[in-house]
Structures are given as structure tokens and as C-alpha cells.
Amino acid sequence: MRLTRSLEERLVNLYRQTKVVGGLFRSLGQEACAVGSAFALERRDVMSPLIRNLGSMLVKGATPVEVLKQYMAKGDSPTRGRELNIHFGDLTDRNFVGQISHLGDMVPVLAGIALSFKLRREPRVGLVYVGDGATSTGAFHEGINFAAVQRAPLVVVVENNGYAYSTPTANQTAAESFAAKGAGYGIPGVRADGNDVLEVYGTTRTAVARARRGEGTSLLEFMTYRRKGHAEHDNQSYVPAGEGERWAAENDPLDRYAARLLGEFGCEETELATIDAAVLAEIEAATDAAEASGFPEPSEALRGVYADPAAMPSLWYRGDKRAAVDKSERAAGAWGTFDG
């Protein structure tokens, strides 16, 4: 959780220095949802994060340097500059699949991944994250319904953080809870405190174990709060005054866990300080590495659309030119960064 928060804080610095090319998405206040649930998975299990699940990816083995390079559009970023922010995955080793921007689409995809485990009799589990907003999509409904019918070993996690962009949950669903929707699909629906990392872990663990036993799909709803805007440019004008501050003061997942570590579990302050220092050192080194790496070669844009051919042809008007523009046709500062 500390790594998630500190890495995002570093990204904010880089964003302000315009080193982040596109928008920046925070998960401040939601770290326990992401981290606690991902810890319930084994390495062989496959997870699909959403935009607030940097923490889940870090638990699954994504590294800070990958995340930084990805945001900075570097040529050796996980997607080689093709995709933005945390839209990346690794299905060969660490087992997480990158999301697309179209919300809900990953639910049927993970239903299919979980189905493949069932068909091949592999004791593996799929877990897919969505926000409160994505539950309104057709893809979410079709995916979770199909997984339920197939009794696929899938855990669907709804992170209910109060807002989808500017839309409050009350405008997203008339249902009492997202967990209640489990009944409509004939699967268990469980709501838990998303800012208690141990409760998130325990709840997810139960659902994962159930899936691994072959008992099918579960729907989990974690109650949390999105303390920053949809993206860094969003000024949250639609949020009632004091709401975010109240969550920060009274229900911060890191504060809550630290209090338990120091009290219940007998940790020393110095142990936590050592962890914080190690996290900062790791981010420092990762930032240096990410800054040192270069941008992609322009003609790399043509590679990888198909397995065969390996590259698309350059169009006729380019001749043998490698770059479209020598430097840029844009006047300095005229082309802002994208914030959607």
C-alpha cells in the first residue's frame, strides 16, 4: 500500500514536470482494496486490474520502473509506447491482463480465462476488478452472467468508491448494494469494508478458495472512497465540501493498517519507517532508470498489428523517411497533454 501511494505521488511530480505524456489516474484512499484482494491470489491465478488497481498490479509483480516507463511513453515500456498509464499486462509469467478503456469489457474476457481453467481442469482462478460505473454496462452483465452459468472459477470485485468520473453511485444504480446483484446472477454477493486491508484479503480469499474448489463465480463489493478526481485534471467540483477530507482523516487505509500493526500486531515504529525508506529508495532508482530510457523509434509504430506480417508497410507518401516530422510541427507548448 505504501509503494502504491508513494509511486503515485512520484507520478504526480513527473506529471507536473510534463514527463507523463497523457493523463494520470490515482487510487489514493483505495489502496487496501487493490492490495488486499490481490494478495489472496497465487502467482498462477490471472487478474485483470482497472484504473484504480495499481496496487493489485504491484502485488502481482509489476514493477515501479515498468509503471513509470509506461506513463512516460518510453520505447522499452511494457507496451513499447503503444498504450497509456497502467494499461499493460503479463500473461506469460506474472499473470495479469491489461485493461482497455471501455468499461466492463474485461469481465467477459476474464470469464473466458476462468472458463479455460475449468475446461482444462487447472486449479487456477480468475479475478476481475470493476468500479461502480462499469456495473452499468452490458459487457459487465453479459460477462458475469456467463461466468455464473458456466460456474467458472471467477471472482468479480466491484470497488465501490462513490463516483464514476462525476457520477455518484446513487445515479449509477437504484439497487441497495452491488453485492445484492449477486442474487440476480445466482451467485454469492458479499459486501466488505474496502479500507480494511485484512478484511479485503479475508473476503477475497474465501471467494478465491470457493472458485478453486470448483464452486463457481462470486461477486464482491468493497466499500471505499475515491479521494482524488477521475484523473489528475479533474477538480472534483461535484464533490460535497468536506467529504474527501473526512475520509482522509477518519478512514485512510494506510493509517488504519499502521495502527493495527503497531497495536494489535506489536510492530515497532522503526520497522514501518524502514519499509517507507525502502519504498522511497526503490522509487528513486526506478525513476532514474525510467528517465534514462529512450522514446520509441517512430517506425516501430508499424510493427505488431498482426503475427504475420510482422510490420505494416509505410504509406507511399513517406518514402523511406523514418519520421513523420523532423522534430515536431507543433509550436512549443501548443500541444497540451491529454487528460481523459
Add this chain to the structure above:
Amino acid sequence: MAEITYLEAIREALAEEMARDPQVFLIGEDIGAYGGAFKVTDGLLARFGPDRVIDTPISETGFVGAAAGAAHMGMRPVVEMQFIDFISCAYDMLTNYVATARYRAFLPCPMVVRGPSGGYVRGGPFHSQNPEAAFLHTPGLKIVYPATAEDAKGLMKAAIRDDDPVLFFEHKYLYRRIKGVMPPGDHIVPIGKARTARAGTDVSIITYAATVWKSLEAAEILAAEHGISVEVIDLRSLLPMDDEAISATVRKTNRVLIVHEDTVTGGIAGEITARINETCFEWLDAPVRRVAAHDVPLPYAPALEDFVLPQTADIVHAVRWLAAY
């Protein structure tokens, strides 16, 4: 009259039509209290109230279908796609239901689906798309894609008043960069009419949306540095397309370049080329050529995006090739 931006021109058109006709209402994600991802509808909730500026759940199929139902009943919904990339989620509803409603069931569907489109903004593969060609192949829809602030306003007002469904593509790169002075009064730009953005005699460029501005920039360079006089036709409407304007410019210059930002294969340039071939073949002094995006999903990194998308230098190169043919 003061200059306003392309974005403000769209907002002005929406507000004027809402004030004129109580059947007009807006529906989409985050368009009310937040005013839309790009603030196109900013202030309209306060002015017209929540019955006419309706925030929706994330359900493109749902609210496009609901708009169709309201349109059947005589209302005039204007649907916002938060990014036009998400129109794919409503593809079924638009192509199977909305586009066919009049023909198969005599049900009018006077609705507008509008949204920020296009690249050059480092938006990556899901916030940069130009999906207009996917709908050109669907009889029953109309498609407009303005390049200027004046046309953005005039076409929006025409689209809202049109008795058939209109897809209204807005270029997000132009939103705050392009400005214009609105003509006085009830400013309507008819759907289906192109405009001559620059008159010329040697080579014609047929284009629309953001590449109109790149073509104009290229035309300046070609005139100043190469002595080539370029005519730039801004289609404005893609469906129906202004065949007369296309034919007239071909007959005038006899050399044609088609420029668009969408990918080249299956793009609208292919359709335009076919029409020229069928109606103006004997007027051509050179093959019709295309400058468009490479056939790849649009990547995020600036060097990659610049490579994939058509640039001013490409247009200059292509026009020189045509002029020398």
C-alpha cells in the same frame, strides 16, 4: 461579434436549440453537474434543469436506445458519447435499430449522437478514434464532421432539426484551438454541403475535420515554396456527401488528393475515389491519391502517434507528387 471557440460554438448551438424547442434534451455521461469530460455542456444543467440535461449510468447501448424511443415520441434527444471511441458500445443499437427504424417500421428517429473524436492529442488507442467510416456503410444514418467553429454551430443546429439520426463528430484537437465569429441570427449550415476552404487551380485536396487545417497549412507552403495553387474542399458532411462539389473541383484542377485522419484501408477516401472514378474519370490528369493514417491502432507515444497520423509534410509531399505527374 466576439470570436468563440469550436467547443463554445457547439454549446451555443445546443443552448439555442434547447431554448427554441422544448422537445430537445441532452443525455449522456457526466454532462450535467460536471458539464461533460470536455465541458461542452457546461452550464446547461443550471440553465435548463435536470429533465433536459440527463446524466446517465455508463450504458451506451441503454441511453442510445432510450434516445431512439424518445425520438419516436416526437422528442429530439442529443446524445453525448464521452469519447466517440465509446460509440462502438452502441454500434448494435445505432446500426440495427436506429438506422433502420424509418425504413422498416416507419418510425422517425430524429436524434443526434455527438462526441469528441480524433487524435493528435496523445490519447492512445481508446481516446483518439475516428470511427466515421464504420457508419458510412450504414444506410439510414447521416454523418457530419465540422472543421470550423461556424460549421460546428450551424451543423449542430441543422442536425438537431433533421428528421433522421445524425452522427455528429467533433474534433477534440480543434475544440479550443479553432475560433470563429458566428454569423448573426439563426445560423444553419445545411447537411450535405461541402465548402471551399481555399480556392486554387492546380491540385485539389478533399478533406474534412482536423486535416482541413493541415491541408490549409500545406497549401500555404506549396504556394509559397513550390508555386503550386491548391484548392481545399472541406466536406463537412460525409453522409450524404456533396458529389457536386467533389465533381466541380475535379473538373477544375484535374488532380486530386484525399486527406483524412482515419486509417487508410476502408476509410472514406476509398469511397470518394470510387465516385470520382465513376463520374470524372476523363477529367483526371493523375491518379487520385490518399494521405491518411497508417493501418495500425493509434499508439500513445508522441513519436509513434506522429508517425501513424498524416502530417502537413506528408500533404506537401503528396501534392508535389500529383503536380509533377
